[in-house]
Amino acid sequence: MANRGPSYGLSREVQEKIEQKYDPDLEQRLVDWIVGQCGGNLERPQTGRENFQKWLMDGTILCRLINSLYPRGKEPIKKILETQMAFKQMEKISQFLQAAEAYGVTTTDIFQTVDLWEGKDMAAVQRTLMALGSVAVTKDDGHYRGDRDWFHRKAQGYRREFSQEQLRQGQSLIGLQMGSNRGASQAGMTGYGMHRQIM
DSSP states (O other): OOOOOOOOHHHHHHHHHHHHTOOHHHHHHHHHHHHHHHOTTSOOOOSSHHHHHHHHTTSHHHHHHHHHTSOTTOOSOOOOOOOOOHHHHHHHHHHHHHHHHHHTOOGGGOOOHHHHHSOSOHHHHHHHHHHHHHHHHHHOSSOOOSOGGGSOOOOOOOOOOOOHHHHHHHHTOOOGGGOOOTTOOOTTOOOTTOOOOOO
16 A cells, blocks of 8 residues: 555545445455455455455456456456566556456446555445456356356346338327327417406
8 A cells, every 4th residue: 555644634534434335245255256266276365455455456366357257268368467566566457447347347337446556445346346246147158157146137238129110100100298289279379578468
């Protein structure tokens, strides 16, 4: 984590609210899934937000996770280097985020690199991993390993196909929500600005 000294006032309150969103139960479910998805040779972290952050911080586990969701030979991250250089580790996190977005995680569910690297918003990291798991369960392509009840299935689009004849018929109809002009006329209307006679 960056050496930033203590925060005070409003910035401290904001940071405390962000930290309250972190879910320790969800952390355990995510650790179980990541270990199961990547293979049993991963060392599990001790419980706690800081330990979870340190476990994922170098980006290696995240890259292995996204690669495990693809068939062999079609992994999005070709080379995962084990390095202690900060900028290389942040680059691996960025590669994971790009690959997750390409996999189907929506942009609004993706955390920023500093959220993980500096531990600013670990709840956002959890949200991204949950979204990734949901997309993997929804795709159901045989690459997801783990309990299917850990993540919810995303809604699938229901595309409808209409023939040209059906589309042509729809153009001649006036939908009821547009109202009707039957019986409407301008009889009895006066021009704008004219006085009404009240008797």
